Amino acid sequence: MAQIFPKWTNALPTILLIVVLAGGGAITGFFWYFGSPEYTDVGYQPVQPVDYSHKLHAGELGMDCRYCHTGVETGPIAGVPPTQTCMNCHTLVKTDSKKLERIRDSWATGKPVKWVRVNKIPDYAYFDHSPHIAAGVGCETCHGDVRNMEKITQVEPLSMGWCLDCHRNPAPNLRPASEITTMNYIPPANQATFAAQRIKDKKIKPPITCSGCHR
């Protein structure tokens, strides 16, 4: 009986196997890397309407985070300050800076500056800043080293898995109340015992059920 297939087709199963394995690996790897929030979200740095520098204000001038983000200890939203907060100082300091033109316009017209939000979580996830601060999670843990940021950049993926990493094991991220706003914080050598004590004192029990965040 005549052969149906030419001889070179004998190699096809091997080639096919390699293609399937390599292709499957490549597709999985592609989504694993490029589809993850580490790739899609981390590093987000939108252009802000005013060229505000956290490095200057919070870093070099040493202003406390809570001077502007007043709601962080008491409510769900840390809050972006209104123009009035800027003008507390800028009626006296750098009153004719070109960079501050928009702030002065806003001050004169009463129209707020449209700051672009950087660290966002979806509507269907409930988040409240105050219990995190009360438990002892530092600003830096989620927002990064803000005092050295010329422009605010997202540094953490803010994915559900990332949230759960800490909710399942909060101990490494707890600090004494006095260190909440510290940047480049170095945990003490006895972090484990400190955290255990704090979890016990503050009755820290982060929710890991669905309804903890998806209310």
Add this chain to the structure above:
Amino acid sequence: MSVENTVAADTFTEPPLIKGNQTFASVTEIISSIVEKKPKKAWFVLFGLASSLVMILLGSIGFLVWEGIGVWGVNNPVGWGWAITNFVFWVGIGHAGTLISAVLYIFRQKWRTSINRFAEAMTIFAVICALIFPGVHVGRVWVAYYMFPIPNQMAIWPNFRSPLLWDIFAVGTYFSVSLMFWYTGLIPDLATLRDRAKTVLRKRVLGLFSLGWRGGNKQWKHYELAYLLLAGLSTPLVLSVHSVVSTDFATSIIPGWHSTIFPPYFVAGAIFSGFAMVMTLAIIARKIYNLEDIITLKHLERMNMVIMVTGMMVGYAYSMEFFIAWYSGNEYETFTFLNRAFGPYAWAYWIMISCNVLIPQLFWSKKIRTSIPLMFVISIFVNIGMWFERFVITVTSLANDFLPSSWDYFSPTFWDVSLLIGSFGLFFTLFLLFIRYLPMISITEIKGVLPQADPHYYENHA
């Protein structure tokens, strides 16, 4: 020795399974020619009809995805409407395939050979139809992959304690094992078709799928073992798949669902409905393709007996549900069953009882179970009755549960109906494509049950 054998053979021989004094060559010819000739007119008419129903299915799915599951008749107490009804219905249909091919194979029931191929095909197509419904009922189909345990950035798994997840595994396993079993069975027949092929393309396509089958002794040895192993693997699936499907209901606390009878009750119902569907299809196919010699009246009669027996098992389950509802003294359970029989859905309940319990009793009469038109009509009734069984279970328990203030009546919408009709279209389209392009009866296995296949056949004639 040979004299004794002859005596024994004369006394105990069964009437032949295959009629018309067939030879190996004639069997090959009858079955292969169906897929080699141009299809008959009836095929084109049926295919046109079935594929236009598929268009309805695709359109309905499109609209459902666009608009959301609010287009269905589901309401507040009845969150599971026709989608789950259709899902269970189709999975149930799929059961006969595995039972016929695997269980009857292991019990060496030779009469299975005439029907196992298309019963298996039917299984696969029914499971495809079934899988549509859990796929679309999630509403946001683009996140349907949440149902599978895939590592993800949310760092969560599906709920492993949920029977809905077990369902994914059970039906997925069932589908893949059935597909493998079916394909393994097809390999020697595909090789037969390849050897008969005239065009190069046909030779190559069939050559590819027959995996280089040459029919050598060693190949047969491996093949038989593989087939037996797959049959062994499929056998527990006959019981497990519908048991798991039944736990979708039974693990909940709704009266009428929370019951330990569910797994065996569902399995019996699945075999019952599956056999009825095999009958419906077999009767049409044997008529159109003149296969009366291969699918004989004897085959059909045996299937009718299985339908009658499983119908009685289902009837037993119905009555046992009532008995336990009374015997348990649980007022909610009692109410649920009285409500089924005499409440707002009594019409559906009595359709179910008449189609599933009463009508199959007609098969006690030999005249009826050997009459082709009557058994065809009865098989259709069983199909209808088994769809209503799932409807009754799903809807009546949800519509009237513990709190009378939340009761409501379920009415299907246009889109409920169009999806059900469309799924039938898909089923028949796939089935018609199957009988057009693949041998619908196993050529090799039919040859195996011919008298000539007996090693002593030629001795007797010598």
